Amino acid sequence: MADIKVLSTHAVEEVLRELGPSFARASGARLVIDYDPANALKRKIEDGIAFDVAIVTRPVIDALAQQGKVFRESCRDIGRSGLGVAVRKGAAIPDIATVDAFKNELLAARSVARSREGTSGVYFESLLTRLGIAEAMRGKLVLGGSGRIAELVARGEVDMAVQQIPELLPVQGADFAGPLPEELQLYTVFSAGVSAACTTKDMATAFVDALAAPASSALFKAKGLERIPH
Numbered sequence: 699m700a701d702i703k704v705l706s707t708h709a710v711e712e713v714l715r716e717l718g719p720s721f722a723r724a725s726g727a728r729l730v731i732d733y734d735p736a737n738a739l740k741r742k743i744e745d746g747i748a749f750d751v752a753i754v755t756r757p758v759i760d761a762l763a764q765q766g767k768v769f770r771e772s773c774r775d776i777g778r779s780g781l782g783v784a785v786r787k788g789a790a791i792p793d794i795a796t797v798d799a800f801k802n803e804l805l806a807a808r809s810v811a812r813s814r815e816g817t818s819g820v821y822f823e824s825l826l827t828r829l830g831i832a833e834a835m836r837g838k839l840v841l842g843g844s845g846r847i848a849e850l851v852a853r854g855e856v857d858m859a860v861q862q863i864p865e866l867l868p869v870q871g872a873d874f875a876g877p878l879p880e881e882l883q884l885y886t887v888f889s890a891g892v893s894a895a896c897t898t899k900d901m902a903t904a905f906v907d908a909l910a911a912p913a914s915s916a917l918f919k920a921k922g923l924e925r926i927p928h
Contacts, residue, residue, distance in 0.1 A: 702902055704731040705739045706753040708816075708845060709779055709864045709888055712921040713914075714753075721908050727901045734844050735816040743767050749893050750902045753909070755817055759889040768891035772903055774910040777923035778887045781818050782863040783875040784848040791875050792858065800879055801829050807838060809856040811848075814841040818861045821884045828882075848872040862886065864922035887926060 706714060711733055718729040734742070736754040743752065743762060752759065752768060756775065763770040783794055792803040804810060804826075813819030819841070826832040840856050848859040852871030859866065866874050877883065890909050892902045908914065915925055 700727045700898055700901060701730045702727050702750045702898065702905055703748060704729050704751045704753065704905075705742065705747070705749045706731055706733055707736045707739070707755065707888060708733050709862045709886070710753055710777070710909075710921075710923065712864060712868050713777075713909075713917055713923065716917060717908065717914065721905060725901060725904060727898070727905070729905070735813065737815055737817075738844060748895070750896045750898060751890055751892055751905055753888060753890045756887040756889045759891050763891065766894055769894055769899075770891075772892035772899075772906060773889055774891070774906050775887055775889050775926045776906075776909045777918045778885045778926055779862050779864050779923050780877050780883045780885050781821070781860060782866050782877045784851050784859045784861075784866040784869065784872040785857065785875050786851050786854060787871050787873050789857075789873065791873065794876055795879065797829075797879050797881055800882065801831060803858070804829075805831060805834060807857040809838050809840055809858075810835065811840040811842045811850045811856040811859040813847055813861055814843065816844070816861070817886050818865075818884070822860050825882060862922075867922045888923070 722728050736758045739754055740758045759773050762768045794800040812822045826835050846865045846869050847861050848866045848869035850856045851859045890906045896902050
């Protein structure tokens with residue numbers, strides 16, 4: 699069985715957990731997947747790591763295509779997600795339906811986790827400034843690692859976690875409180891592309907096509923992602 703080396707953002711991890719085995723059965727190719735934030739994957743690719751398919755944010759895939767690291771014609775937008783909030787399982791669900799309510803819940807929380815360098819974490823830091831509460835939140839922020847920061851909530855280490863919705867939903871011991879208010883929402887588009895150095899281009903392209911296929915839409919939705927509006 700041939701291997702397809704995939705470098706992927708954590709946002710599509712649950713999709714790949716289900717899609718991978720079915721693709722392997724249909725194609726005879728096994729997915730070997732490494733997960734990291736998109737910006738970390740970009741650095742690894744620029745440093746020369748071997749891979750066949752990258753699943754990252756749209757700006758990163760565009761940059762990699764411009765550098766000749768991926769075939770531009772292979773790049774496909776596969777889905778998008780917004781940001782949401784998680785709290786410890788059984789805790790009171792915060793009111794985050796409006797901008798003011800969300801702001802008040804952040805100020806009332808003892809601690810809030812964000813990703814260290816993921817798209818959600820970088821944006822959330824700027825959002826605190828936009829809301830005028832960056833200074834008030836400074837001592838409350840906890841920087842999570844490269845994975846699912848809602849695990850900090852599940853362990854009782856922080857009150858709230860803000861991250862991509864698909865990364866919050868699977869965490870055992872945490873409850874999804876809801877998406878950020880629409881006025882504050884950041885939708886991140888995720889894209890897949892085939893490495894310019896890939897030696898199994900046809901098989902890698904077939905995998906990207908499977909990700910983008912309409913038949914996968916229900917799976918993406920169930921995992922907290924939506925298709926790109928056209």
